[in-house]
Amino acid sequence: MPSNVDNAYDPSAVEHRWQAKWDRDGTNAFALDELRSAERPFFNLMMFPYPSAEGLHVGNIYAFTGADVYGRFKRLQGYDVFEPIGFDAFGIHSENFALKTGVHPSRLIPGNMANFRRQLRRIGGMFDWTHTVDTTDPDYYRWTQWIFVQFLKNGLAEKKEAPVNWCPSCMTVLANEQVIVGECERCGTAVEQRFIHQWFLRITDYADRLLANLKRIDWSDTTLKAQYNWIGRSVGAQLHFPVAGADDLSVEVFTTRPDTVFGATYVVLAPEHPLVDAVTSDSCREAVEAYRARTQAMDLVARKKIEKDKTGVFTGGYCVNPATGERVPVWIADYVLMGYGTGAIMAVPGHDERDFDFAHAHGLPIIRVIAAPGEDASTPLSIAYEYPTGTLVNSGRYDGVPVDEAKRAIVDELATEGLAESRVTYRLHDWCISRQRYWGPPIPVINCDHCGAVPVPEEDLPVELPHVEDFRPDQSGISPLARVREWYEVPCPSCGRDAARETDVSDVFLDSAWYFLRYPSTDFDDRPFDAGITRRWLPVDMYIGGNEHAVLHLLYSRFVVMALHDMGWLDFEEPYDRFRAHGLIIREGAKMSKSKGNVIIPDPIIERYGADTFRLYLMFLGPFVEGGDYQDQGISGPHGFLHRLWESVVPESGELATGDPDPAVDRKLHRTIHRVTDQIANLRYNTAIAAMMEYLNAVRAGGRTPVRAEVEPLVGMVAPFAPHIAEELWHRLGHAGSVFDGANWPECDLAKCVEQHARIAVQVNGRVRGTVSVPVGAGRDEVVAQARAEPNVARHLEGTEVRRIVHIPDRLLNLVVAQAVAAGK
RNA sequence: GCCGGGGUGGUGAAAUCGGUAUACACAGGGGACUUAAAAUCCCCCGGGAGCAUUCCCAUGCGGGUUCGAGUCCCGCCCCCGGCACCA
Known part of the structure; x- marks a missing residue:
């Protein structure tokens, strides 16, 4: 016999009860044979955290909740959802913190991880705690090392x-x-x-x-x-500029504009370029050395700050322009970077802004070699003309040739003389993995x-x-x-x-480039990932994480998987079928930061409102992929919603009524199921929640008491967001097992979504003058007749002639009339 | 500078195959119930005019297309991310 106390919603009690039950029953854990035999496997991955000493921050919780909602949704739809979590505990982050506090990381990390585990359980994530990884565990990094050895x-x-x-x-x-x-x-x-x-x-x-x-x-x-x-592919050519007076030496330059080679009036080497010594003349050596020393001493920041001034010095050496055969001076300048292309450029000041600035600063010749329509060889260049269109001028036999054609033709011709080849260059560099750290x-x-x-x-x-x-x-x-x-x-x-x-x-x-491969195979200590299990569970079906890892982690893990595929270890070459970047949470319109002291501390909020309310509120703030503004007072909305949901299912007075649902409520229910299903699938959680609120409002409108059939499906729909209360209500509705076992996502009956009547907006000349209610699918004539009967519409039609009728069935009617000239004037 | 994303009530935000702009929620105001409070329920809530039917204005700014534009096109302004001398 339930007491009154049992009938009041107590989030903390409910949440602890179900968290304990999940652990006890292994609700979210996969046994090895289950991993081997799952029929509808769905790998729901989220970016594993670095276990900081501060504990989970609200950004973590936001990301994990959003991913968890998706995983629970798929599970309610009947998938076998594997949702693991682990710890990315190696690295400079941990090490620097340890240096600061004087506590050895090997002592610090276990406590941090224990705290994270407690918090992750507390927020109700559907984590399989029997398959976690800790990158600092020798049983894990043994395989990180193994991967390096394979490479x-x-x-x-x-x-x-x-x-x-x-x-x-x-x-x-x-x-x-x-x-x-x-x-x-x-x-x-x-x-x-x-x-x-x-x-x-x-x-x-x-x-x-x-x-x-x-x-x-x-x-x-x-x-x-x-x-x-980031990969930054650019297609162009490598041209050879032989060093004048040194037959065996040649400066290799990369350019995307070989068509402008006739306008290359000088060559610039990066100060670090290996040929600098060879081309420098004795008279210039001192200045060159001074400039090189200056560049090296200057850090990259200072180098960027003076971006306007193009500095550089003449080496005293010359190269031969392979197209014109003329001698061009060789300079060194820090605007040419050793790390890109060949570390040397042919400078075409007429058609490159940087070269133009440099030529101006140092009195170097500027020649126009491309003319846009309306220009010719002698049209003055007040700025560099950089557009890749036009025809060549001042370019010998290529004069009049369009840019695109000239690119090919010039490279082809120089290639026959061994002075050029087509080439593709990438901004991407090889991945340096060495760290001089502990x-x-x-x-x-x-x-x-x-x-x-x-x-x-x-x-x-x-x-x-x-x-x-x-x-x-x-x-x-x-x-x-x-x-x-x-x-x-x-x-x-x-x-x-x-x-x-x-x-x-x-x-x-490197640790995080393969962790998702390990999760389903942590039961094995003799292999990094089991072939059969990997085939069943990977690639990852859905990966959710922050866009701050858009190029680092995500690119490296793609590379590692692709390479392991080529080595025969994996039969797929992309690790993540779907990836969605979540948005960021701000607070009261401002970015959160420790220095501003406006960071949201999750634990007290969970203490006061419960994890379900907190989760629901975070997902309600705005579109998940865009983030949202956390306003302290706003949490009472979702909190009240869960209270009302509870009271609707566990009425204070007596039993939940049974019987047929009200037809209008039932229609609303099925429309809601339709919307919510679609919106969760597209990560539009905020509007899914709004739809459920709207439905509950309709169920309780005017203080009406709902029947079971009206609220039971809502328990299923709210479960991804508020899993604990959903379990409790599901249980109180008389179900034996977990709501998450047995495909309990409500079915939408499309036939029930159809309304009997449509409210049609009636416009006159595009302005709404009234609405009419017609049977769904009503024809134009019927709608027009009703519209004309509407007093306010009739008033606006008075003294006019309807010239055109625009009818959008079940939505809108627009009567276009000629201006009434008769009236007035 | 380049590439993304975005500017809608007091606030967070809905609505983009062009079709009743402001759903849902917060804040605010009023009311019911209550000894009281909490909870719950009901009503109002973009601006202006009006007793009211109703009318006008409003989705960053200026144009355009259309019967009809928050949504499409052109030109601007502002905010937030990312990249940045990449040849």
Whole structure:
């Protein structure tokens, strides 16, 4: 016999009861045989978090809730939804925090993870806690290392000396992606250049495929665009500019505009370019050296700040323009970057804004070689003409040839003389994975004087990260592991002689490039991913995460999967069929930040309103892919909705009535099911919730008491957003199991969605003058007759002649009339 | 500079195969119930005029197409992201 207390909605009690039950019953967990045999597998993935000491922030909760809503929705529709979560706990983030607080990361991380687990349970995520990953667990990073070894064996990993971004504050090398306009992404310190031997993964080998596949994956447009731009394919040619007076030397330039080569009046090398020494004349050497020193000392930030001034110095050397045969001076300038193309350009000041500015600043000749319609060879150039249209002028036998044709013809002709070839260049660089840090998986390589870089044999993996109490990096650029002699001194696996382990660790993005492959296979400790299970569950069906990883994580994981596919380990080459980037949450119109002190602390809100209300409110704020504005008072809306839902299903006085639903309410119900189903599928959660609110309002309108058939389907629809209350109400409706077991998503009966009558807006000359109610599907004449009978419509038709009738069935009638000239005047 | 996304009530936001602009919710006002409070329920709530039927104006600004434009086209302004000397 239920007491009054039992009949009041107590979110905290309900939520704890069901969370405990889910754990006890394994509601969300897959046993190995279930993973092997699931009939309608659906892999619902969300980006695993870095377990910070602060705990889950509202941004995490927003993202996870949005992903969880989708997963629960698919499950209610009868899919076997696998929804794992894990921890991305290696990396600079953890390490810097540990350095700041003085607590070793190996002691810090477990507590953080425990706290995250508690919070993730508390918000009611449908997580399979029997299949989680922790990237710092040797049982996980053993396979991260294994992947590196596969890359090495397949020629996709190589060590090379390269200019790298060095952060003097974090004392480490950064990937290009971690440098934000010349500053360290983490600490904002200006980045310097250093030359170090690094391990690179050859992602540029896959640039074309990574680009081509973008056409056939279902991802957010913004994310696709970001990847497209990041890969940055440009088609052009490599032209050879022989060095005057040195037959064997030639400056290679890359250009997308070979048609402008007749206008190339000088050549510019990046200051770091290897040919600078060779072309520099003795008289210019001092100035060149000074400029190079200045460039090197100048960090990238300073280099960008003076973007207007084009500085540079003449080397004293000359090249031969391959098209004109004339000598052109060779300069060095910092506006030419060593990291792109060949690190050298042919400067065409007439048709490139940067070259134009530089030529002006240094008195170099500017020649027009392209004429737009209405221009000719002598039309003055007040600015560079950069458009890729027009015809050639001042270009010898190519005069009058259109740009497109000239591009091909000139390259073809120069190619026959060995002075050019077509070429495609990418903005994308190979992926440097070496980190001179401590908190990461050691790169599994042993360096031997006789055998070179030897991969650690797979049976010896993992190469465990030794415990080092003082892991502070130092200025030497050598990893802290290089101070642990007893760890790195090992015999060469190949020849047995004394050798040394690689002392760099790998980039955190390698950890996260394959974690989704591991989730369903965590039951196996003898393989990274089981073939059969992987075939069943991957690729990921739906991936939801932040667009801040649009190019980093998402591109690297695509690359890793593509490479593993080519090696025969996987039978698919794209990891995520669908990806959706969620929006960001702001608060009261302002960005949240610790310094402003306006960060939302989730725990007290959950304490007060419950996780269901919090989830519902977050999803109600705005379209999930666009984010929303969290206004503190707004939460009472969704909170009241759940209360009313509870009271409608668990009436304070007596039992929930049975019997047939009211026909009008039933129509509304089926229309609501239709809308909600469609809107959740498209991640338009805010309007789905609004539709449910609207329906509940209709159910309770005028204080009416609903019957069971009117509210039971609503319990199913609200379940993705508010799973705990849904379980409780489902249970109280007399069902034995979880609402999430057994495809309980309500069915929409389309026949019931149809209304009997339509309200039609009646316009006269496009302005609404009244509405009429007609049977659905009523013909034009019938509608017109009714409309004319409407007093206000009739008034506006008075003294006029209807010239035209526009009838949109069941929606609108527009009577177009001639202006009434008779009346008045 | 380039590439995205967006400007709609007091506020968060609905409505984009062109067809009754402002759904849903917050805030605000009024009322019912109640000893009271909470909860619940009902009514009002873009601006202006009017007792009212009703009329005019309004989706960042200016034009255009159309019977009809928040939605399409042209030209601007502003805000938020991302990229940025990429040859």
